[in-house]
Amino acid sequence: MELFIKVEASASHLMALSKLPIRFVEVNNGRVCPFYLFYLCFICGGDLTIGKELRVNEEITAKELRLIGVDGEQIGIVSPREALAIAREAGLDLVEVAPHAKPPVCRIMDYGKYKFQQSKREKEARKKQKVVNVKEVKFRLGIEDHDFEVKARNIERFLKKGDKVKVTVMFRGREISHSDMGLALCNRIIERVGDVGSVEKPPKLEGKNMIMVLSPKQEKKQ
Structure with a gap:
């Protein structure tokens, strides 16, 4: 033994x-x-x-x-x-x-x-171990403002709960040649949820998708 x-x-x-x-x-x-x-x-x-x-x-x-x-x-x-x-x-x-x-x-x-x-x-x-989940929210180029706002609020909700968020911008067909538009959409998302989240993994093309990861913003210690 x-x-x-x-x-x-x-x-x-x-x-x-x-x-x-x-x-x-x-x-x-x-x-x-x-x-x-x-x-x-x-x-x-x-x-x-x-x-x-x-x-x-x-x-x-x-x-x-x-x-x-x-x-x-x-x-x-x-x-x-x-x-x-x-x-x-x-x-x-x-x-x-x-x-x-x-x-x-x-x-x-x-x-x-x-x-x-x-x-x-x-x-x-x-009990003290904090479990961090990763939620995924998907976007497409040309998304309507209303749909964008709904998804942005979902991202905010996840971040406030302490979860990380994987943002996936999906390209269809020839849209992949406009990766700059995908990057602009990612930057728009970052600006929209900036009060509660920060970029952990910056936007990057992976196949036909552009992916970034957001994490809850750490509170500044006084």
């Missing part, structure tokens, strides 16, 4: 670990032997992010393990039975946080609470 562990630690904490042997995990985008994870995470105050696949309680099969207490104190090398008894007495779980260390490192913690808090943080992060 593989375990991903990421540790944030200061440079001074890493100095003593730079000459360690194989079996490394990521630490500050570098590498550190998991044998010393307990030192970084629970004595030096490193920030431990635990992956999803962990052995917990009776799932731990090592003959002996290095045990870290609930407050980060080093209890020492004990058998899984002893460690589990200590965890049970505290009403907590025994979690194997560094299975490849010799011996494996385990910590006493409320694993259910940890998983709940982790899930809650992930949900909050997803």
